[in-house]
Amino acid sequence: MESGMDIFNVLGIPALVAVIIGATLGLMLGIADKFLKVELDKRVETIQSMLPGSNCGACGHPGCGGLADAVVEGKGKLKDCPPLKADQEKLIREYLANAEGPNGERLDMSKV
Amino acid sequence: MHDFIGLFVGAFLVQNVVLASFLGICPLLGVSKKQSSAFGMGVAVLFVIMAASVMTFAIYHNILAPFNLQFMRTIVFVLINASFVQFVEMFIKKFMPPLYKSLGIFLPLMATNCAILGAVLINIDRRLSFGEAMVNAFGISAGFLLIIFIFSTIRERLELSSNIPKGFKGIPIALLVVGIMSIAFAGFAGMGS
Numbered sequence: 001m002e003s004g005m006d007i008f009n010v011l012g013i014p015a016l017v018a019v020i021i022g023a024t025l026g027l028m029l030g031i032a033d034k035f036l037k038v039e040l041d042k043r044v045e046t047i048q049s050m051l052p053g054s055n056c057g058a059c060g061h062p063g064c065g066g067l068a069d070a071v072v073e074g075k076g077k078l079k080d081c082p083p084l085k086a087d088q089e090k091l092i093r094e095y096l097a098n099a100e101g102p103n104g105e106r107l108d109m110s111k112v
Numbered sequence: 113m114h115d116f117i118g119l120f121v122g123a124f125l126v127q128n129v130v131l132a133s134f135l136g137i138c139p140l141l142g143v144s145k146k147q148s149s150a151f152g153m154g155v156a157v158l159f160v161i162m163a164a165s166v167m168t169f170a171i172y173h174n175i176l177a178p179f180n181l182q183f184m185r186t187i188v189f190v191l192i193n194a195s196f197v198q199f200v201e202m203f204i205k206k207f208m209p210p211l212y213k214s215l216g217i218f219l220p221l222m223a224t225n226c227a228i229l230g231a232v233l234i235n236i237d238r239r240l241s242f243g244e245a246m247v248n249a250f251g252i253s254a255g256f257l258l259i260i261f262i263f264s265t266i267r268e269r270l271e272l273s274s275n276i277p278k279g280f281k282g283i284p285i286a287l288l289v290v291g292i293m294s295i296a297f298a299g300f301a302g303m304g305s
Contacts, residue, residue, distance in 0.1 A: 025191060026195075033202060
């Protein structure tokens with residue numbers, strides 16, 4: 001019985017303390033996240049999921065997320081992506097032609 | 113009062129965190145290409161060190177010491193530092209997007225910044241009182257801010273100068289500059305003791 005208490009003292013209390021401190025800090029960060037959330041352009045995420053996703057970097061941007069960012073900002077072109085097949089590109093173009101950004105504007109499709 | 117001034121000067125200049133203790137070298141070389149981002153990094157480190165010092169002091173003396181868990185201080189302090197860095201990252205992302213972009217990977221990397229962990233561990237290991245710990249933490253973080261800002265101004269000028277030998281361009285000449293700054297700061301050694 002006494003050795004059981006020893007194990008609790010040696011392992012249980014430190015683990016408990018670490019868990020409590022970690023959980024408290026995590027909770028505080030979660031609350032902070034609610035107040036400091038940044039509104040992201042939803043189109044970026046959608047385009048990223050429609051791109052090949054190989055993160056090859058051949059387009060000159062840091063991965064597919066980088067290209068999706070650049071396309072929405074009007075700085076990148078879909079044809080820069082070598083692995084993107086024609087029918088996939090058509091789907092993305094159709095999506096972008098109808099999707100509105102956070103400011104309610106649509107992209108100029110001649111520049112995508 | 114005199115003690116506090118001595119402690120501050122000691123942490124700020126004599127035992128300067130970058131040039132005498134050689135902590136926090138990673139952001140010093142990584143974010144010192146532009147004055148504005150260097151200053152932003154310095155202020156972010158200052159905030160994290162101050163906030164983490166209050167938090168670690170409270171947790172060490174009220175939770176770890178009563179349970180005889182002093183040996184866990186490093187892992188718990190890393191946890192606290194990482195949380196504050198995460199908070200600072202959210203704050204900068206929300207209110208200062210250009211600074212967020214210019215700091216890049218070095219902002220989350222602050223979680224493993226040894227200047228921050230060093231500052232909170234020194235506070236505890238030297239058995240400082242709360243007031244002394246705050247003065248010490250402020251001296252360390254202000255020292256970091258001072259050095260990274262001075263260093264960034266020198267680096268901006270180095271970028272423009274044309275008579276640097278080819279093999280020394282970029283990081284090598286920057287490392288030499290840090291070395292010379294460190295020698296200059298050795299002049300403060302022994303002051304205040």
